[in-house]
Amino acid sequence: MELRVTDLAVARGGIPVLEGLNFAVKPGRSLILRGPNGIGKTTLLRTVAGLQPPLAGEIGLDREAMAYAAHADGLKATLSVEENLTFWAAVFGTGTIEPALEGFALRELRDRPAGALSAGQKRRLGLARLLVTGRPVWVLDEPTVSLDVDAVAMFGAAIRAHLAGGGMALIATHIDLGLDEAEVLDVGPFKARAPKDEHFDEVFL
Amino acid sequence: MIALLIRDLRxxxxxxxxxxxxxxxFLIVVTLVPFGVGPQTGLLSKIAPGILWLGALLACLLSLDRIFALDWEDGSLDLLATSPLPLEGIVTMKALAHWITTGLPLVIASPLFGVLMSLPQAGYGPLVLSLLLGTPALSVVGTFGAALTVGLKRGGLLMSLLVLPLYVPTLIFGAEVARRGAEGAEIATPLLMLAGISAGVIALLPFASAAVLRVNLR
Incomplete structure (x- = not known):
């Protein structure tokens, strides 16, 4: 099983943003996406995660294989850390949340309402959710926002453990996660050509 | 899916x-009406079934925009859409949670509000029965409206405009059951129509809600 993407074109709001993307991620490997703001990294990740259909091309793996994590962590402020994680574990049909609490040092915070966590702690809880999905491909959009150096190391360790278990990861990030073998794909050259009007975005101004 | 229901209830x-x-x-609406129409018990008991149904409908409408808006804002809706749960099941559970937190309390409390409106004695049974059969349809149709307007800032008013016309059949037959019941007349026909409408929307609308949610999540 590998994640193979062929001739993928993605659109945001009906406007093509990236086209002609080809890449493959083998089990145990990760792919880092880079590119300037607004180039379409988030759109690409949402397409791969199955939240929107591609404009053209194919994504080799089913959406059932993907665990998606975006800017918003999907936490409920009035539920405790444990209740939040237990909910996602139940939705994904996986049993225990202990490894996830352990992996992101959330054990002491388990009874704290998610609304009372700091931004970095919320982010850690959001990433801990990935561990309870039990899915092989992690599709991550800027996962390290508001994490401190220690938490980034914690996250790097979680990814390495995931990859060591045969998982895959597709990550849009600007910082170094300490993944030595990760391949890097700059999506800048795949920017879609403007359909008709060269200055199509001025239409909205 | 049960986990989703439990989470929403919690x-x-x-x-x-x-x-x-x-x-x-609902309580405030029902309390205000006698102030508005004056203390004539004859008139009150005549309009009681209609007012009670209208109050229940508006109370239902009040909480509709919460069904998806909160999950949309914090990103849970994206994550739920990528989860193994089918979207049709998600919207059904959302509607069920809405009914349990909004519709069911209205059904249970409606006899009490009937007293406030001096509903004739014969009308209590049919009122509760009609609300019990009708409020699930209000929740399911409302979930469809909430799915249509998810992601719109201040989409609440637009959603009301979309949803209220769809509530008309339920209101007509629901209030008719309650009115005929209060008059001691035969209620079987409007009751069957009401039950049919509810059964129909519960069977069909989750698919429509899931479809518009898919489009709105793009």
Whole structure:
């Protein structure tokens, strides 16, 4: 099983943003996406995660294989850390949340309402959710926002453990996660050509 | 899916969850009507079935925009859409949670509000029965409206405009059951129509809600 993407074109709001993307991620490997703001990294990740259909091309793996994590962590402020994680574990049909609490040092915070966590702690809880999905491909959009150096190391360790278990990861990030073998794909050259009007975005101004 | 239902119910019970708001709103509407029409028990008991149904409908409407808006804002809706749960099941559970937190309390409290409206004695049974059969349709249709307007800032008013016309059949037959019941007349025909409408929307609308949610999540 590998994640193979062929001739993928993605659109945001009906406007093509990236086209002609080809890449493959083998089990145990990760792919880092880079590119300037607004180039379409988030759109690409949402397409791969199955939240929107591609404009053209194919994504080799089913959406059932993907665990998606975006800017918003999907936490409920009035539920405790444990209740939040237990909910996602139940939705994904996986049993225990202990490894996830352990992996992101959330054990002491388990009874704290998610609304009372700091931004970095919320982010850690959001990433801990990935561990309870039990899915092989992690599709991550800027996962390290508001994490401190220690938490980034914690996250790097979680990814390495995931990859060591045969998982895959597709990550849009600007910082170094300490993944030595990760391949890097700059999506800048795949920017879609403007359909008709060269200055199509001025239409909205 | 049960986990989703339990989570939604738990969220509704916690601080700021909005449980009981619909009920309080219903109470206020029903309390204000006698002030508006004057203390004529004859007139009140005549309009009681219609007012009670209208109050229940508005109370239901009040909480509809919470169904998806909160999950949309914090990103849970994206994550749920990528989860193994089918979207049709998600919207059904959302509608069920809405009914349990809004519709069911209205059904249970409606006899009490009937007293406030001096509903004739024969009308209590049919009123409760009609609300029990009709409020699920209000929740399911409302979930469809909420799915249509998810992601729109201040989409609440637009959603009301979309949803209220769809409530008309339920209101007509629901209020008709309650009115005929209060007059001691035969209620079987409007009751069957009401049950049919509810069964129809429960069977069909989750697919429509899931489809518009898919489009709105793009």
């Amino acid at each position: 969220l509704a019970m916690r601080a700021g969850g909005g449980f009981g708001l619909g009920l309080a709103f």
